[in-house]
Amino acid sequence: MTNDTWIAVDWGTSHLRAWHMAQDRVLAEAASDAGMSALGRADFEAALLALIAGWLDGPTDVLACGMVGSRQGWQEAPYSAVPCAPLGAAPVRAHATDPRLRVHIVPGLKQVRPADVMRGEETQVAGFLARNPGWDGVVCLPGTHTKWAHVSAGEVVSFQTFMTGELYFTLARHSVLRHSLTEAGWDAEAFADGLKDGMARPERLAARLFGLRAADLLENASPEATRARLSGLLIGAELVAARPYWLGQQVALVGAAKVTGPYKNALDQQAVPVQIADGADMVRAGLKVAHDSLKETA
Amino acid sequence: MTNDTWIAVDWGTSHLRAWHMAQDRVLAEAASDAGMSALGRADFEAALLALIAGWLDGPTDVLACGMVGSRQGWQEAPYSAVPCAPLGAAPVRAHATDPRLRVHIVPGLKQVRPADVMRGEETQVAGFLARNPGWDGVVCLPGTHTKWAHVSAGEVVSFQTFMTGELYFTLARHSVLRHSLTEAGWDAEAFADGLKDGMARPERLAARLFGLRAADLLENASPEATRARLSGLLIGAELVAARPYWLGQQVALVGAAKVTGPYKNALDQQAVPVQIADGADMVRAGLKVAHDSLKETA
Numbered sequence: 001m002t003n004d005t006w007i008a009v010d011w012g013t014s015h016l017r018a019w020h021m022a023q024d025r026v027l028a029e030a031a032s033d034a035g036m037s038a039l040g041r042a043d044f045e046a047a048l049l050a051l052i053a054g055w056l057d058g059p060t061d062v063l064a065c066g067m068v069g070s071r072q073g074w075q076e077a078p079y080s081a082v083p084c085a086p087l088g089a090a091p092v093r094a095h096a097t098d099p100r101l102r103v104h105i106v107p108g109l110k111q112v113r114p115a116d117v118m119r120g121e122e123t124q125v126a127g128f129l130a131r132n133p134g135w136d137g138v139v140c141l142p143g144t145h146t147k148w149a150h151v152s153a154g155e156v157v158s159f160q161t162f163m164t165g166e167l168y169f170t171l172a173r174h175s176v177l178r179h180s181l182t183e184a185g186w187d188a189e190a191f192a193d194g195l196k197d198g199m200a201r202p203e204r205l206a207a208r209l210f211g212l213r214a215a216d217l218l219e220n221a222s223p224e225a226t227r228a229r230l231s232g233l234l235i236g237a238e239l240v241a242a243r244p245y246w247l248g249q250q251v252a253l254v255g256a257a258k259v260t261g262p263y264k265n266a267l268d269q270q271a272v273p274v275q276i277a278d279g280a281d282m283v284r285a286g287l288k289v290a291h292d293s294l295k296e297t298a
Numbered sequence: 299m300t301n302d303t304w305i306a307v308d309w310g311t312s313h314l315r316a317w318h319m320a321q322d323r324v325l326a327e328a329a330s331d332a333g334m335s336a337l338g339r340a341d342f343e344a345a346l347l348a349l350i351a352g353w354l355d356g357p358t359d360v361l362a363c364g365m366v367g368s369r370q371g372w373q374e375a376p377y378s379a380v381p382c383a384p385l386g387a388a389p390v391r392a393h394a395t396d397p398r399l400r401v402h403i404v405p406g407l408k409q410v411r412p413a414d415v416m417r418g419e420e421t422q423v424a425g426f427l428a429r430n431p432g433w434d435g436v437v438c439l440p441g442t443h444t445k446w447a448h449v450s451a452g453e454v455v456s457f458q459t460f461m462t463g464e465l466y467f468t469l470a471r472h473s474v475l476r477h478s479l480t481e482a483g484w485d486a487e488a489f490a491d492g493l494k495d496g497m498a499r500p501e502r503l504a505a506r507l508f509g510l511r512a513a514d515l516l517e518n519a520s521p522e523a524t525r526a527r528l529s530g531l532l533i534g535a536e537l538v539a540a541r542p543y544w545l546g547q548q549v550a551l552v553g554a555a556k557v558t559g560p561y562k563n564a565l566d567q568q569a570v571p572v573q574i575a576d577g578a579d580m581v582r583a584g585l586k587v588a589h590d591s592l593k594e595t596a
Contacts, residue, residue: 115513162508164504202500209461214408218413241502
């Protein structure tokens with residue numbers, strides 16, 4: 001007999017989040033820092049059970065997306081090639097020794113030319129389309145590796161990844177700029193200035209970055225202003241390069257409020273029509289689509 | 299009675315190098331990783347003596363440049379504002395308890411608008427001018443924070459710093475790219491490709507960076523090619539932004555061979571006349587100028 005609840009898992013490089021679900025209703029949730037990069041292949045089952053064992057009272061479907069399906073993950077789920085539906089191929093079964101676990105991993109997407117990949121965001125796109133049937137446009141998923149995906153007729157037609165979030169964090173934590181900015185606080189005017197500069201002269205990024213340090217030393221720029229200006233410079237340069245994705249398009253921003261906020265602000269200034277969807281909601285909605293597909297093919 | 303030898307010291311954020319000098323002849327050299335960032339104010343004298351105590355047989359002039367003169371250094375040597383001679387102000391005396399040490403720290407340079415600073419490179423520029431009297435043009439000092447300095451009539455007229463080297467190292471060591479590149483090895487063709495792409499579409503940097511990762515995953519790009527392409531992309535974007543510094547100018551590249559090499563290659567392709575000078579030679583030549591200036595004012 002099958003339990004009629006199921007478990008949704010978002011398993012990235014540095015995080016693990018799980019939700020105990022009844023259809024599309026959240027019964028419970030849990031998270032840990034047992035991301036893919038912290039685990040060997042033999043550790044995945046234990047890391048998952050550490051979060052969800054209390055939810056299991058019989059064989060239960062676990063639907064997972066993200067880096068857990070990479071070559072270094074629990075079980076490789078080979079990329080589907082775009083153009084294709086965001087959940088272009090069936091989930092891949094991962095071996096578990098606990099008989100209560102029936103683990104299915106959603107494949108990521110790849111693009112051959114220019115070479116690009118995603119794992120996890122395809123599930124959010126699928127969730128967004130499930131909530132917005134027939135939607136055509138561009139889905140932007142800001143984050144460590146921001147994705148812009150052109151969606152038409154239920155398929156991801158093309159996509160492009162920008163390392164904007166990772167540039168921000170590696171610079172903020174590991175470069176000389178770590179002395180000049182905070183991890184919290186925000187200066188809206190400094191963000192707007194950085195955005196304007198980043199869009200006007202994106203090639204000057206490396207000079208503007210050192211300029212943040214010099215402005216701290218010579219002008220006592222505030223750490224909040226430096227942080228916001230850095231974000232503006234990076235997002236500004238990204239918007240210039242991503243222009244073919246947003247110009248004349250309707251854009252859906254999918255993510256947590258703290259990452260979608262600056263992009264919304266920037267796209268508003270370009271008069272781009274933007275709607276916002278919560279990233280965790282879309283993960284669960286996408287995994288629900290994947291879970292439903294299991295039943296159809298069973 | 300004064301010892302007629304002297305000591306040249308290049309003291310940066312992460313390194314300390316010292317040379318025992320007789321005029322401009324090197325008698326001995328020593329280095330450690332006791333950079334400014336590793337030291338509290340009270341630790342500088344001991345860190346220096348650990349390297350040079352064996353060279354001291356009486357009161358000896360020590361001429362030092364670099365971050366040792368910053369606010370967090372041994373003794374702040376306030377910036378001189380450009381336009382000015384590279385050694386625009388007299389060295390600042392730093393207090394030492396050992397009576398054999400007569401420590402003088404060379405001030406750095408600042409530019410008010412756009413805000414910019416240098417500490418250490420001004421000494422290399424002074425050394426280059428001492429070796430090339432009457433030289434006018436642009437001195438480029440590639441490194442963690444690459445400097446382009448416009449030099450005319452013996453003065454630094456303006457300069458601009460690019461965080462290119464630090465971008466390279468933070469990405470290579472702390473981003474997802476660390477899985478895809480080596481710390482050694484070189485692929486000249488991949489460098490040329492990256493340079494071309496970086497110059498043609500510098501705004502695409504954040505996308506090209508993730509493209510390096512995707513090319514590794516999908517096309518098994520070699521770690522040597524990824525490393526060289528990363529360098530090409532970053533230097534290409536820098537050259538676009540620094541064009542006012544090199545277009546129609548004669549350029550002197552000052553630094554270690556491993557950092558000047560890629561810039562020479564890139565500037566050659568732009569038909570820019572380039573001469574090269576060794577960075578450590580120029581540090582010693584510049585500190586010799588500063589040492590000579592002490593005697594003149596004594």
